[in-house]
Structures are given as structure tokens and as C-alpha cells.
Amino acid sequence: MLDSLPSFARLEAELGKLPGIGRKTAARLAFYLLRTTENDVEALASALLEMRRNVSFCQRCYHIAEGSLCQVCKSSTREQHCLCIVQEPQDLLAIERSHSYSGLYHVLHGALSPLDGVGPDDLKIPQLLRRLEHEPIEEIILATNFTVEGEATALYLAKLCREKGIQVTRLAHGIPSGSDLEYIDAGTVQQAVAGRRAF
Amino acid sequence: MLDSLPSFARLEAELGKLPGIGRKTAARLAFYLLRTTENDVEALASALLEMRRNVSFCQRCYHIAEGSLCQVCKSSTREQHCLCIVQEPQDLLAIERSHSYSGLYHVLHGALSPLDGVGPDDLKIPQLLRRLEHEPIEEIILATNFTVEGEATALYLAKLCREKGIQVTRLAHGIPSGSDLEYIDAGTVQQAVAGRRAF
Known part of the structure; x- marks a missing residue:
């Protein structure tokens, strides 16, 4: 028709x-x-x-940009010693919306996934290593997703960064705000118990 | 951001x-x-x-068209005495997909809705009346939706068409194929009982 x-x-x-x-x-x-x-x-x-x-994409951190550098990389007020590693530009935007971080970013454009044939060279990991050589990074926050691929990527990067003597942290794993414990999956509860903090 | x-x-x-x-x-x-x-x-x-x-839109039936007439109006094999009235081009396409009708169409582009200020002149009803004067239509099938507005439009058009001595029918109201009676609303069951047919 x-x-x-x-x-x-x-x-x-x-x-x-x-x-x-x-x-x-x-x-x-x-x-x-x-x-x-x-x-x-x-x-x-x-x-x-x-x-x-x-x-x-930003030539430095691979976030989306109009021009050669993104807004974060162009800013003179961002903390230059801290680097937050995310999978996608959307993840960067989510962290920016939380107004909880004032350092730099590096966007990997994916996560390691050997079964899908995605190795370190398919992500922006070689570019990350070059940045670590030339920039005064002291702390790396791993903010990849809390999925199998995201966790594997975080483990891989943590090993690389520790070898370079850089402090590595991971976003806290636990119960999200506004949740009923009753409906949270067992894996998350387990992580929240293991990661409990003084109150 | x-x-x-x-x-x-x-x-x-x-x-x-x-x-x-x-x-x-x-x-x-x-x-x-x-x-x-x-x-x-x-x-x-x-x-x-x-x-x-x-x-x-087709200059005759107001279905979508590339050119002045739509495929149905251009066709020489369609029954010229039967006119099916639908609200939207999508409704026409649904009837065509059923391969159950070989006559002409008229697309109203909406349904009467006095509360929203939609009267006969806001639809293609004046154009329909002109067609009824100039074309040899003997039967009109009202295929407006089975909603309050669609039913009101069907009633309005039925009255107009009967005054012109044209036979008017309405699509059958009843239980859709593949349904469990248990889950059908009471209004539809009521219509299906009232409209029961010899078997």
C-alpha cells in the first residue's frame, strides 16, 4: 500500500x-x-x-565537544590532578549533573568485552596511558558501569594505574537512595554490607 | 553541561x-x-x-498521496459505488492490510469532538457531502473508531447519508480474534451479545 x-x-x-x-x-x-x-x-x-x-570528540578526554576541546578540558577551574574514567559521554553527563566532582574525565567509549572482541586497543585506553605519562594525575576514579564488562574494565585499569603509582578509587557500590532493602538484589546488598561505613 | x-x-x-x-x-x-x-x-x-x-493529501479522498490522487483513487479496479469513511490515513492502511475491502475511501482527518471545538467543518465532511452529490455512491461503510468521538461521528454521518437515500453500514462491533472472553470489557461483550449472528 x-x-x-x-x-x-x-x-x-x-x-x-x-x-x-x-x-x-x-x-x-x-x-x-x-x-x-x-x-x-x-x-x-x-x-x-x-x-x-x-x-x-574532545581531543584530550574524548567527551563530545564542539571544537577541539570539551567544556571540562577547556575550563580553568577544574582540579587537574584527579581523573574520572567513564565508559560513555552520557556517564560523564550523569556525574556532572550530580555536582559532586570537579576534576577531569577520560571517556573510554565502551568497556572491555573479550567475547565481543573488544580489547584495550578498541577503547581509548592507549590514549589514557599517554595522558597518564604527560599529565600530573594523582588520583584516578574508576566510574565504569557496575556490570560484568564495566567491572572487568575497572579491574584491568586499576592494575595498569597502580603500576604507575597512581592512587585508584572506585565509585561506591551499595544501596541507591530512596530504595526499599526488600527489593534490592542480593549481590548489591552483599556489596553494601561488605562496604559498610562508620555512622 | x-x-x-x-x-x-x-x-x-x-x-x-x-x-x-x-x-x-x-x-x-x-x-x-x-x-x-x-x-x-x-x-x-x-x-x-x-x-x-x-x-x-489526495484531492478526492484526503488519504496521503504523492501527486494529486492517492493509489486507491487512481486505481481502475476499485468498486466505485462503495465508500468507506475512516478517521485517519492510518485507519485506511489498516483496512487495506486486511484485504477485505475493494471500494473507495474518504478520510475525515479526525472525529467530531464538541468539547475540543472540533465540528463538521473542521473535518473533511463538507468535502464528503460534495462527493456524495457528484459520485455514484450506493453504500457507505462507517469505519470511524469505536470511541466516544468515533461513535458520535458515525451517528452524525449516518443521519446525513440516510437523508440522501444511501445505504449506511457500520463495521461490526464484537470480540476481537484470539481473545479470551474473560478479559474482554463488559461493553464489548454486551455489543457482541446484541450483535450475535446465526452460526
């Missing part, structure tokens, strides 16, 4: 390539875009092209 | 205007679009612009 609507079918197909957008959602979005103002559609198309033209 | 990323923030904002796409989904899509190939992003942007340039 869409054979006679090649442009509509093509937009549906392109929208359907986006993650989490299935056939039905793609159709819903295409119908919305057909009814909205032409200005809105042009604004979306130009935002897409402009983003790809202007946004790339 | 996105202050220094105006292009990225702008794309997030534009994506966030789409229906069913919230702040988090918009961010996820923007990060995906940052990582995918430049070709994919250009293909999406050009599909958006091309769809808006090429797709509009």
Missing part, C-alpha cells in the same frame, strides 16, 4: 533504523511529521546536519 | 518535540546519531525534507 508513496516509505524506513524505534513508531512519527509545520521538519533536518558537522 | 554543545542540544530539543520522545530518548537518539555514519544522518535529513516536499 505504501508502494505508491516512495518518499513516505523512505522516511519510515530511515526512522525505523533508529534504536528503539520499531515499524509502528516509525509510522507514527512519519504521520506526525507529515502534519506538523514545514518549519518544524526543516528545523529537525537542519539540526541533524548541523550536529554532525559541528559535534565531534 | 550542554551549554557548550549548542548543536547537540538543539538536535536533542528538536527530537524531543516528536510525539512519544521524551528527554532521555531524545538524548539516546542524539548520541546514536553522533556515532552512526555521516551517510545515515544525511539520508535521514534528506528523507525528512523529501517527504515533506513530495507527500500531501
